[in-house]
Amino acid sequence: MHELAVTQSLLQIALHHAKENGATRIKELNLVIGQLSSIVDDSIQFYWDMTAKGTIAEGAILNFRRIPATLRCNDCAHEFPMDQRDFICPACGSKRVGVAGGEEFFLESIDVDLASEKQET
Amino acid sequence: MSNNIPVVQNILSANDQIAQQNRQQFETAGLLALNLMASPGGGKTSVILKTVQALKDEFQIGVMDGDVVAIDLEELDKMGIPVSLINTGGNCHLDANMVHGALPTIPLNDLDLLIIENVGNLICPSAWDLGVHLNVVIASVPEGDDKPYKYPAMFKGADVLLLNKMDLQEYMGFKVDYFRHGVEVLNPGVEFFPVSCRTGDGFDAWLSWLRQKISERDRAG
Numbered sequence: 141m142h143e144l145a146v147t148q149s150l151l152q153i154a155l156h157h158a159k160e161n162g163a164t165r166i167k168e169l170n171l172v173i174g175q176l177s178s179i180v181d182d183s184i185q186f187y188w189d190m191t192a193k194g195t196i197a198e199g200a201i202l203n204f205r206r207i208p209a210t211l212r213c214n215d216c217a218h219e220f221p222m223d224q225r226d227f228i229c230p231a232c233g234s235k236r237v238g239v240a241g242g243e244e245f246f247l248e249s250i251d252v253d254l255a256s257e258k259q260e261t
Numbered sequence: 262m263s264n265n266i267p268v269v270q271n272i273l274s275a276n277d278q279i280a281q282q283n284r285q286q287f288e289t290a291g292l293l294a295l296n297l298m299a300s301p302g303g304g305k306t307s308v309i310l311k312t313v314q315a316l317k318d319e320f321q322i323g324v325m326d327g328d329v330v331a332i333d334l335e336e337l338d339k340m341g342i343p344v345s346l347i348n349t350g351g352n353c354h355l356d357a358n359m360v361h362g363a364l365p366t367i368p369l370n371d372l373d374l375l376i377i378e379n380v381g382n383l384i385c386p387s388a389w390d391l392g393v394h395l396n397v398v399i400a401s402v403p404e405g406d407d408k409p410y411k412y413p414a415m416f417k418g419a420d421v422l423l424l425n426k427m428d429l430q431e432y433m434g435f436k437v438d439y440f441r442h443g444v445e446v447l448n449p450g451v452e453f454f455p456v457s458c459r460t461g462d463g464f465d466a467w468l469s470w471l472r473q474k475i476s477e478r479d480r481a482g
Contacts, residue, residue: 142353142385149275161266168263169274176414178273178388195382209413211446224410226439228448237446239417245388246271251263 143184147191152199154250165251166197170248175209175222177245209242267344276389280357283364283392290369293478294377296355298415299399301381304425308399309376313342315468320373320475325363327355327380343367354385357392364431372476383412394420394478401425403407404434416444420451423467430458 150169158166173180185202190200209222213229214236220229227237271277288292290395299305306432324337327387334423336342344365364368367375377393379386398419400408403426409416416422430437433459437455444451452470456463 142388145276145352146272146358149273152275153272157266157268157270161264163264163266178385178414194299199429201262224407227410228442235446236444238449239413239447245273247268249265249267249269250358251265254264 142178142190143181143187146178146180147184147187149187150247151191151195153197153247154200157250158196158252159250162255164196164255165248166200166254167253168201168203168251170203170205170236170250172244172246172248174203174207174242174244176239176242180204199226201211205243205248206241210240211237212240213237227242266466272397273388273390276357277440278470280390280392281360283357283361285365285392286369287375287392290372292369293395293475293479294374294375294391294393295397296379296386296393296395298379298380298383298386298400298419300383300404301403303381303399303401303404303482304423304458305378305381305399308423308425308456309378310336311375311461311464311466312376312471313337314471315464316374316475317342319472321371322374322376323367323369323372325367325375325377327359327378329386340398343372349380350446353380353382354389355379355391356389360391373479374471374475383408383415387415387418395474396420397423398427399423400431400440402414402427404427405433406436406440407443409440409447413443416451419448419451421454421470422448424453427455427462428460 154166154169188202203245210219211222212219213234215234218229218231219240226237230238275418297305306323323343325347326343345363347363396419454463454467456467
């Protein structure tokens with residue numbers, strides 16, 4: 141369980157970018173999480189709610205875009221999901237395959253209110 | 262109406278910055294730093310003891326222990342090896358900051374080799390860069406030959422892989438080819454050493470490879 145450490149890191153990044161852009165409130169965080177990256181459970185929202193309390197990100201929603209782990213065949217270029225039994229190309233039977241995706245682990249963007257908007261309302 | 266601010270920053274970038282500081286300190290000290298990862302019971306402690314025993318007269322070695330169960334510190338103490346216990350607070354992994362905090366407890370400048378024993382876990386430690394030169398993963402025969410398929414991230418991030426308890430292979434029906442195929446797909450060309458801490462088989466190859474790596478680091482420093 142390292143959700144707490146992950147949320148602390150997330151908060152630091154989000155607050156930094158919010159401040160740089162003059163945001164007054166962070167409403168959503170858009171995360172891209174590959175299947176091969178650190179396990180991040182949906183329960184992270186719970187830790188986030190604790191970590192972000194008292195900041196401009198309090199109550200923000202975490203959106204996950206999950207990227208499945210995929211393999212690519214070096215012989216026929218077929219791409220297929222990584223399963224947990226064998227790493228063999230289902231199209232041509234080749235064992236010459238490599239990792240094609242699933243290592244993503246980043247904060248893609250944040251949705252915020254900007255200072256100017258706040259004055260309008 | 263929301264404004265979308267693009268960020269595109271690694272979620273653990275704060276950890277990676279501290280890892281970079283650790284890396285710098287290891288470079289300055291001219292030592293080789295290893296991050297040892299395995300399941301609980303995979304043989305981290307046995308590999309450390311056997312490795313230290315074999316190399317302690319040639320190199321100055323230090324050990325940092327982040328495992329929740331303190332390894333046999335007395336045995337290392339008897340060998341005159343500086344040892345530091347990292348307080349993980351029950352965490353599932355070491356991060357760069359924990360290691361950074363423990364660096365002052367070890368005489369880095371005197372060392373040729375620093376071994377950091379991570380928490381026994383095949384999932385979480387793989388995500389956290391500690392700033393070491395080499396990530397060493399120890400798998401063991403009784404865990405089963407399907408582990409690279411089940412825990413791909415750990416095997417993908419390894420620089421060197423030890424397969425321990427080879428003396429049990431014939432009893433466990435462990436298929437080395439199947440195991441190695443999974444590893445090769447995830448991590449082509451990774452260094453691989455089948456060993457047995459009990460019989461000592463395979464240790465010569467691992468030790469001579471490690472000697473080579475320490476010497477390269479020494480010359481660089």
